[in-house]
Amino acid sequence: MKYIPEHEAKEILENYGIKSSKTVFCVSEDEAVRAARQIGFPVVMKVASRKIVHKSDAGGVILGIDSEEAVREAFRKLMSIDGAEGVTVQETLSGIEFIVGGGENEHFGSYVMFGLGGIFAEVLRDVSYRLAPLSRKDAEEMIREIRGYRVLEGYRGFRADVDSIAELLVNVSRLVEDEEILELDLNPVFASESGCYVADARMVVGKRGDFSYSLEDIGFLFNPESVAVIGASRHVGKPGYNILWNMKQHGFRGKIYPVNPNAKEILGFKCYPSVLDIPDNVDVAIIGVPARIVPRIMRECAEKGIKGVVIVSSGFSEESEEGRELEREVLEIARSAGIRIFGPNTTGVLNTDNGFITTFALLPVVRAGRIGVIAQTGLFLGVMMEMVVSNHPSIGFSKVIGMGNKADVEDYEVLNYLLSDEKTDVVGMYIEGLRNGRAFFDVARNADKPVVVFKSGRTEYGKKAALSHTASMTGDDDIFNAAVKQANMVRVYSFDELFNVSKALSLQPLPKGKNVAVVHYTGSGCVQAADTVYLNNLNLAKLGEKTVRKIRRVTPEWHQVNNPVDIWPMVEYHGSHNAYNTVIEALMTDQNVDSLIVAIFASGFGGLGENYRPDFKWIKSYGKPVYFVIEGRRDIVFELKNEYEINGIPVYPNAITAVEVLGKVTQYALRRSSLQ
Amino acid sequence: MKYIPEHEAKEILENYGIKSSKTVFCVSEDEAVRAARQIGFPVVMKVASRKIVHKSDAGGVILGIDSEEAVREAFRKLMSIDGAEGVTVQETLSGIEFIVGGGENEHFGSYVMFGLGGIFAEVLRDVSYRLAPLSRKDAEEMIREIRGYRVLEGYRGFRADVDSIAELLVNVSRLVEDEEILELDLNPVFASESGCYVADARMVVGKRGDFSYSLEDIGFLFNPESVAVIGASRHVGKPGYNILWNMKQHGFRGKIYPVNPNAKEILGFKCYPSVLDIPDNVDVAIIGVPARIVPRIMRECAEKGIKGVVIVSSGFSEESEEGRELEREVLEIARSAGIRIFGPNTTGVLNTDNGFITTFALLPVVRAGRIGVIAQTGLFLGVMMEMVVSNHPSIGFSKVIGMGNKADVEDYEVLNYLLSDEKTDVVGMYIEGLRNGRAFFDVARNADKPVVVFKSGRTEYGKKAALSHTASMTGDDDIFNAAVKQANMVRVYSFDELFNVSKALSLQPLPKGKNVAVVHYTGSGCVQAADTVYLNNLNLAKLGEKTVRKIRRVTPEWHQVNNPVDIWPMVEYHGSHNAYNTVIEALMTDQNVDSLIVAIFASGFGGLGENYRPDFKWIKSYGKPVYFVIEGRRDIVFELKNEYEINGIPVYPNAITAVEVLGKVTQYALRRSSLQ
Structure with a gap:
């Protein structure tokens, strides 16, 4: 395991198309002054050493040096640190600060980490990970995944070039794999509209794990x-x-x-x-x-x-x-x-x-x-x-x-x-x-x-x-x-x-989009389902005019037709079979509806009349995913659920669970089609 | 509804012991120069107007003004903004930026909001709320509640005086109630080790809702x-x-x-x-x-x-x-x-x-x-x-x-x-x-x-x-x-x-602390319970030596005694009754254990021998909360669960659910005793 000092690390980065702040390694005051003049004030100066990994903690980083005199003073101070082999003189960067990390996990091998600078990564742990090598799409996803993403898109006048961050991440993932990286911090990196520049780099190389395997027919x-x-x-x-x-x-x-x-x-x-x-x-x-x-x-x-x-x-x-x-x-x-x-x-x-x-x-x-x-x-x-x-x-x-x-x-x-x-x-x-x-x-x-x-x-x-x-x-x-x-x-x-x-997933087709229609026999079920739709990154489908017209046929005058469909009054006035069939047909044929959740109450006592059983072939013929919720009396729910599922319709115990399942399935389906 | 301009708002704040940056309202260049000299350069200058609510958006805020010439130039620029009634010249503050808000909710009345500055509040929505009036304890809790709290405790050399923030929040809550505040932004406020100073204030007053009520005996x-x-x-x-x-x-x-x-x-x-x-x-x-x-x-x-x-x-x-x-x-x-x-x-x-x-x-x-x-x-x-x-x-x-x-x-x-x-x-x-x-x-x-x-x-x-x-x-x-x-x-x-x-809550006593012991009949149940303990802000109790010794008596040589207790080998070697009773007694009498979760398998087929039933009176005699998990065959689980619950022991369908419930109950119990 070997620690690579910053200026050498930056040279390695260069080989992978990763740009850093101008950095000059110097061993004399005069060299440092020349470097500073060439780079342009103000400069940053840091101690350089194979032994000093945490330069800041050692007092080995000085920012905002804006005169030759200050360069000389900084040089003397930095060289007095135990283990100093020289100093680096570096350009002062500005822009939005972020961190890119890399490393080796003992079970999964090389990975790359991304986060916004300082507080975001270190205090809030607002970071994302992917295994190396990264595709461009992986890189874009991991950038968008952090909570603070909006900062990169522009905040208080700063704006980052997200494309160049993605390119940087892909390059880092190549580097991590090809250079036998065990640990890597690029921290901070500065992103501006003109690109990304690494301000500091910490790199450890060494022997990585062996993850070779073979796939036999078992x-x-x-x-x-x-x-x-x-x-x-x-x-x-x-x-x-x-x-x-x-x-x-x-x-x-x-x-x-x-x-x-x-x-x-x-x-x-x-x-x-x-x-x-x-x-x-x-x-x-x-x-x-x-x-x-x-x-x-x-x-x-x-x-x-x-x-x-x-x-x-x-x-x-x-x-x-x-x-x-x-x-x-x-x-x-x-x-x-x-x-x-x-x-x-x-x-x-x-x-x-x-x-x-x-x-x-x-x-x-x-x-x-x-x-x-x-x-x-x-x-x-x-x-x-x-x-x-x-x-x-x-x-x-x-x-x-x-x-x-x-x-x-x-x-x-x-x-x-x-x-x-x-x-x-x-x-x-x-x-x-x-x-x-x-x-x-x-x-x-x-x-x-x-x-x-x-x-x-x-x-x-x-x-x-x-x-x-x-x-x-x-x-x-x-x-x-x-x-x-x-x-x-x-x-x-x-x-x-x-x-x-x-x-x-095993019983139903995948949804083609995020727009869900929900049918429930209670107002509170409708409200809970709507909450859960929102919290699981789905949308409540906006019902087409024709759909509303069809549902109106089984709806008493005073009752509103919305999504979720509160079907209780329809059931009261038109019977559960007629109400559910009409509503389901209307929703299934609505182009705005990608998936459907239908809740029924199974009662043996004083409930909503006959327990609804759809024609299972008919309901599946629309080719859209439909999940049922069956609530009610324990044994009747159990029997009905089994009957539905044996006929290919998955059943859940409540609307919240059904919507959560649909949320996961929809996310899978949409990522799958976006990856294809 | 009336908008109060910043300099007047800051005077109102003063009456509630809330300090602001030095702020002088000026209507001439000379006045502004005098004010700047008195405050000390660099200063901030802002347009002052009853009509301009969003000063930054109107280009009405200029930072870092460091000469008399610059003051004059800024004055002219600000006065040229449509609606300008004057300018304010203000002290430049430094420290950790945060935001305090206040307002009127249509159902709950006055509230106070707290968050870290800029990105934290606006992008990450990392803010906390309490209804006014705030107790000191409320204020402290809402400060600690934000994800970025660690920043206030000290980060990269800055450190805030958390006490003075709490005091500020209490004062703001009084102000919100007494001054008929409909909307309030103190944004940013700067916190340093020497206290808090409001840099900008936006205040809207007006008629607030009536939440009077009476409580009759119904x-x-x-x-x-x-x-x-x-x-x-x-x-x-x-x-x-x-x-x-x-x-x-x-x-x-x-x-x-x-x-x-x-x-x-x-x-x-x-x-x-x-x-x-x-x-x-x-x-x-x-x-x-x-x-x-x-x-x-x-x-x-x-x-x-x-x-x-x-x-x-x-x-x-x-x-x-x-x-x-x-x-x-x-x-x-x-x-x-x-x-x-x-x-x-x-x-x-x-x-x-x-x-x-x-x-x-x-x-x-x-x-x-x-x-x-x-x-x-x-x-x-x-x-x-x-x-x-x-x-x-x-x-x-x-x-x-x-x-x-x-x-x-x-x-x-x-x-x-x-x-x-x-x-x-x-x-x-x-x-x-x-x-x-x-x-x-x-x-x-x-x-x-x-x-x-x-x-x-x-x-x-x-x-x-x-x-x-x-x-x-x-x-x-x-x-x-x-x-x-x-x-x-x-x-x-x-x-x-x-x-x-x-x-x-209805069947069992409240836990006195966060230390949980878990007993499960499968290794995977133990792992899942341990995860859930961690994620629900509980601790796995460290078992006392005596406890381990007692449990060892029913444990085969090769099997380790940890918390969670993986009881399967004990049951195999000593029978479920003996194993569970011994382990439960040991854990209940351990001072380090505040609460207990015990999972059993109820089988009618090929499972773990007889279904365990504790002596319910005995188990309750320890006065510590104990929840059971009963998994297994549907009908047997149903019957056992009812028997347990009728005897005062709550039963859950799996360890994850049981630990989640215990997490909520424990949080309630500990806050209750800390509030008393």
Whole structure:
């Protein structure tokens, strides 16, 4: 790791087309005076040293030097600082101050930071990030993203050349990658209408991380035609029994070979003493024996020529140093035999297409659908899916993968597989940490399917020692968030939101614009929806004249037709079926309406008459996204919601949630089309 | 409305102890030169005029004037501006720039605004608000509330005297109230270590709103001993039938007199042709006849000497101009006869203590409890409570009031009643708009019970023309939010949150500090809880040594004991009952733990063994707040949740929600004790 002094750093910047204040390195008073005269007063003078990183703190920066005498005095003062190797004499810049940073994140590699100068970056943390290399579009987005952006567009007579800032950011991103930059502060940079000039630069170079990776086809791990269950058990409730039970329940369409030296038959499947005794090819083995035996089993699998295993056993690196050692051994055997591993310490995999399932937690049958899930929690196919299936039996999944310890197969490989899987339309991910975040980013960035990400563990900021402002103020989550934006993933903040957004994306078309129409059966629902539309960067569609005329047909004289449509009086006067159908038809055929949210009340008691059920085919025929809100009595809501969703209409518990989901989906859709 | 020119405004400021830059009003060049000499160069010169409000925009402000010649030139230039009445010569100030604003909100009256100068206030909208008059504490809070606060504490060598800013804000709040201020900008003000000086002032005075109000005892509206139901009906499902049915269901403990000229008896109650025929006193009448008949009925009620009515009929001001006229007529009759009205256009009132209920929507029986609800939606005791009761039958209410059109009784009166009602511990409110927000604020500010507020309609900013920055950038919701903070109400953003926070406050004691312990059965739950703790301004309690030792007793060797406590391995090795009891006891007796969140999994299938049920009395005996999270299978979760809550332990659907609720409750508790 090497610190590059300012004047040398500025020369490196020059090579990348990044302009700095005129800066002359001097070792004598006379040199300094000549430099100052040539540059023009007033000048800035700074101490130059390979040892002094924080020049200001050392009293090594003097501004506003406006005479030869002052230059000499400054020279003497600066040279008296411990470690001084010389001074630099520099041009005084003016304009709008900003900061550009760069660095190396341990999981994602090179990144670039941007913010307005001083207080904005340091006090308000009003900065934006992107991973290097930046496209021009990335650079423009990160400039527009900061809260203080308006300052650049012109404030109190100053105005910045935003184009030249974008160019600077792109150049910095090349520099960060090509010059092995570990830390970089360009702080401040001055932007004026005539361009950008760096006033001070702090640069640290050194060895950067290795984020190389390869993408193999791991599809065979999901689609075995024959499976060995090693550690199969006759005892109901034991993991080795439950796995077989789950496979049977889910109707696995391949051959199943339980391995248990002490049993003849389990759940109707013939048992084998060892995997080597199976008189057939085995595509994938599910290993559920105690950790200490797993290396031996792995060797047998290697001998048998098995290319994929799912290790559901725990007792590895998650538990102890001894377990870590076992995990290393297992991995070594796998590497040399060309075996790929899911796990260990995981419930593993579910493929609803062929009924392949490896979890040892008894699971109700998971509905087949278009959502693929990757989760960094070993128990995902246990408690989580039990919860999801019982609360949302109408949500359909293509594949579900609990990653476990990720000794071998990592998230980005599974993501890559699901992105090419023809049964999957949307990928939902739960992530706590990523080993090779760069690989994940690369794969996600090339996705043509939506990737919805719930990342936790987001508040632990790196406490590492850093030489630059940039590195010291940058948390891992800032970088993760940059990757999310840059790859146009959809970030969510809870499991509920993960499933809410994923089901919208999997069931409905994308909106073509931001204009939403809302229908609600209460005034307060209308007001809440309108608030949420505004707060989620959507617009309330201005209804066309024809639309209003159509809605008027089912509206009592005294009631106003607005968006949101307060449909209660229409329902009272014309019945819910007639009112909802008329209003929905009018809105769906209105060119100003890009998407629709409709709320109904499901009552079994004293409510709004019959519960509304649209003709689902009809409502989908318009090709515009429509989400329903169903409120009311618990059991009736549950039944109706399932009916709607099985017929392709996502349902949410209230208008606020529905609009929030639509906000995320719309942002995804519009960025996607702007990136294409 | 009158605009006060700067130099006069500064004199008014002086009377309130608010110091300004030395400012001399001059009408000749010589005067200006004398003033500049006396003040000391460099000076600032500005045009002075009653007609020029935006001096900068008119080119009427010149900075950095440093010679007599320049003073003369500036004088000539400024006097040539159209409308100039003179110039002011002013001292040049330095320090940290900030802005203080003041104004008059149409619902809440006088307020004060504070923000850092220029970009911070105008671009970032980094400003805070409080209603006038300000206490010293209010002023200190509003200073600390802005994101840029750190700047005042010292940044790049500048440092402000925060005490003197607080004093200035208190003085401004007196001024705003006493001088009939409609709009005020002190912008900029300069703060240095030696105090605050106003550099420029813009002041508009005029007639302010009238927010006077009186607080009568309206308890009799909730506690009638005899009730007339006018418009009673024999037809099941009709409003006039449903009201009677609901009263019967809820076991109303007073006398019921249905009024219907065509019926002898309904639901076992003898009917009367008119209210005047009832041979008894009538405390409250519920009026459910068509709007046009209501004035006649009101006259009969007046004649009968009835002092309270609930008008459930619609067809009033919410519908038409004609209805508005009717509402006015009804109110007039009420005023002259001393009758108080709930409604019209409302489902009215429920009092679980005596079974008094006025809604015409058939309602399941609402559980009695300690939460009082005031909702600005006529249908609250219809769809909303049907939904709440079916989804959360374990939540108990004292009184529920749907306000309807608020022709007479307003929110603040009902709030005042509930705050003194001995059956109510927490008040939950749903508000869209308030007529007399100041009265509401006054009542809420004096509350010694928590008031939880869900306000919608928060994104409609006033588009009124304004002379000051302050007024033009201040939305109604900013002022509402100031009132919430100043009165230490708890603001929530959905009905779910309203009930989640209210039930925590009604069932559990307040935490004494910010230190939370979390117990979860999954690692991912622990991580998510930790994130949420951090993001909601709470701390993860540092566990005492003794606590760790106790928990170790049920923890396998290889598993670490941290906070959050990942309890899964303990449950596996020691059973859920033993593991949870041991951990909870250890945490409850730890002095470092102020509050506790415990998550359990409720499975009916393949989960974590028996569902944990604590001894509820034991767990409450520690006197610390404890919230549970129950996840798992839908029906089992529902049953367990109800059981827990009926026994006084609030239950949430996931750790994120539980921690968010605790964050709001803790903030309330700590501000409450700091205000006492």
